[in-house]
Amino acid sequence: MSVAEPRRIVLFRHAKADWPQVSDHERPLAERGRRDAPVAGRKLADAGISFDLALCSTATRTRETWKLAVQEMPERPKTVYEERIYEASPGELIAVLNETPDDVHDAVLIGHNPGVQALSEILAADAEGDARQRLNRRGFPTAAFSVLTFTGPWKSLEPGTATLVDYWAPSE
Template identity: 75%
Template sequence: MSAAEPRTIVLFRHAKADWPQVSDHERPLADRGRHDAPVAGRRLAETGIDFDLALCSTAVRTRETWKLAVHELPHRPKTVYEERVYEASPGELISVLNETLEDVRSIILIGHNPGVQGLAEILAGQYEDDARARMNDRGFPTSAFAVLSHTGSWKSLEPGVGTLTEFWAPGA
């Protein structure tokens, strides 16, 4: 694959988590999260994106979200559970994405706010349709995802180089 070919990045916020007496990293999904994650997975399948790689935070709620969502996809991508995605800033997430192998065309990152929302806002230098308005109106609620396209190598991923092509949130 040449570096000039388009690449797709999906930033997927974990589903609604519960607040039991455990550390933040160990928080499981709430009932609503267990309902919304497969719904988000079905909507991800409707995008037609054939993911080559999933990068998922190691937190319990992100792993549970991905486990429920991925079953709705027609193809299960290679999944890497990446500790650096947990509590990462947008800059730290860009650094993780910069390490992606060049033969990967499409990637889904399952993570947390405020990093996921911040990364969507920072990467998007352009917008299609009303994706920006929908993201701005809704914020970036649990189970939401943003789809961005980028032409260039993963190493060239930096603020403003992407196009926000779609934003989806449950109930939208």
């Protein structure tokens, strides 16, 4: 693939987590999260995005979200569980994405707020349709995702280099 072709990055917040007596990293999905994750997966499948790579936080709730969402997709991409995504700032998430191999066209990052929402806002210089208004109105609730495009190698991804092309959040 040429680096001049647009690439897609989906920023996907984990589904609703439960609050049992475990460490934050080990919190599992709540019942609502187990319902919303497959719905988000179907929405991603309906968008026609065929992921080459999934970068997933090592937290239990993100791993469970991805396991349920990916079952709704026509193809399962290579999945890398990345400790640096847990509690990451937007800058730390950009650093992880900058390491993505250039043969990856479409990637999904399954992570946490506030990092995922902030990264969506920071990367997007422009937006198509009403995607930015929907993101601003809804925020980034659990199981929400944004779809951004950019042109160039992954190492060139930085604030203001992408376009927000879609945003989706489950109804509450």
